[in-house]
Amino acid sequence: MQKTLNVGIVGYKFMGRAHSNAYRQVAAFFPDVAFHPVMKAICGRDEEAVRAAATQLGWEGYETDWRKLVARDDIDLIDISTPSDTHNPVAVAAAEHGKHIFCEKPLARDMSEARRMLAVVRQAGVIAMVNFNYRRVPAVQLAKQLIDEGRIGQIYHWRCAYLQEGGADPQRPITWRQQKEHAGSGAVGDLGVHVIDLARFLIGDITAVTGLTTTFIKQRPIAGAEDQTGTVDVDDAALWLARFANGAIGSFEVTKLARGRRNYNSFEINGSKGSIVFNLERLNELNVVFADDPPEIRGFRNILVTDRSHKYVSAWWPAGHIIGWEHTFTHGIYDLLNGIGSGTTPAATFVDGLRAQAVVEAVERSSGSGSWIEPDYSE
Numbered sequence: 001m002q003k004t005l006n007v008g009i010v011g012y013k014f015m016g017r018a019h020s021n022a023y024r025q026v027a028a029f030f031p032d033v034a035f036h037p038v039m040k041a042i043c044g045r046d047e048e049a050v051r052a053a054a055t056q057l058g059w060e061g062y063e064t065d066w067r068k069l070v071a072r073d074d075i076d077l078i079d080i081s082t083p084s085d086t087h088n089p090v091a092v093a094a095a096e097h098g099k100h101i102f103c104e105k106p107l108a109r110d111m112s113e114a115r116r117m118l119a120v121v122r123q124a125g126v127i128a129m130v131n132f133n134y135r136r137v138p139a140v141q142l143a144k145q146l147i148d149e150g151r152i153g154q155i156y157h158w159r160c161a162y163l164q165e166g167g168a169d170p171q172r173p174i175t176w177r178q179q180k181e182h183a184g185s186g187a188v189g190d191l192g193v194h195v196i197d198l199a200r201f202l203i204g205d206i207t208a209v210t211g212l213t214t215t216f217i218k219q220r221p222i223a224g225a226e227d228q229t230g231t232v233d234v235d236d237a238a239l240w241l242a243r244f245a246n247g248a249i250g251s252f253e254v255t256k257l258a259r260g261r262r263n264y265n266s267f268e269i270n271g272s273k274g275s276i277v278f279n280l281e282r283l284n285e286l287n288v289v290f291a292d293d294p295p296e297i298r299g300f301r302n303i304l305v306t307d308r309s310h311k312y313v314s315a316w317w318p319a320g321h322i323i324g325w326e327h328t329f330t331h332g333i334y335d336l337l338n339g340i341g342s343g344t345t346p347a348a349t350f351v352d353g354l355r356a357q358a359v360v361e362a363v364e365r366s367s368g369s370g371s372w373i374e375p376d377y378s379e
């Protein structure tokens, strides 16, 4: 008989929907998964809305208080799909109740929360994973494989830009993402933390950064009270340089103000034997050049990363039948459930989440000072 694992999720909006979809898909497409998830309960404060979400997204029931959810004896795994200010209290309470945890990025609003969360999950001995979902794009996995096999040689440069246009309209009402109290940080904490995690995954640890953060749109209308405005007290754009432990150098650009860029999460890696280029808006593709190709045919090749040999791909469709953004969540939950089965926390662990947060804070500290700042990785 297939083993099952009972899941409770906090949050039913954007991330709650993406995670719910993944729990619904995972066992159907990855039948070897260690546990079939049972979607026990979804939690949100608005009873009418959360009841509707339970029906729409496929949960057996609902709760309106996350404290009740994390205390339930029939729940094994707590999924945190809510804004960043709730990650710390929910994760701490969940771990204290012995639940495994799947936490949306960023791990926390700041390092003191991240340290506490790490300490509590360690003490509880539970599996606790951060959902840096872009690690689980098959093309990103292929990039990692090529680097690990030495096919790109010594890495010299990491160059990335995570650009969105979501904040470009100044009349768009303020949300929790533009408020430090709820989000901790702006474009750096929301988008930058993704590319910091990708850089750590592909290149390795960052030893120092220098950069600047800025806020172009400082006031925004308040939804439902359009004659009033709220103050944006986090950045909406940032640039920084980085040094890596392996000697590589890197540049990072993140913004919410890039008209025409919908979800342009892109990187380029240059090594002594080749280069790799990736762009999430073409997530089934990886552009690669190898220096040892004969000169007359040397150039970027565009690999369609849909072969059965590519990581996660054989679970889905025949070669050439592309996958999408939502599949990255299913891949993460597949790895998480297998990690719970084997007792090993899959990356990104809470240590990875803490280290990414340390870089976010180093970027913020360096802003405008012109100084190079070393991330404080202390746990």
Ligand code: SOE
Binding pocket: 164, 166, 190, 191, 263
């Ligand atoms: C912001 O617009 C956002 O939704 C991020 O919060 C997500 O982490 C990213 O994957 C897509 O963009």
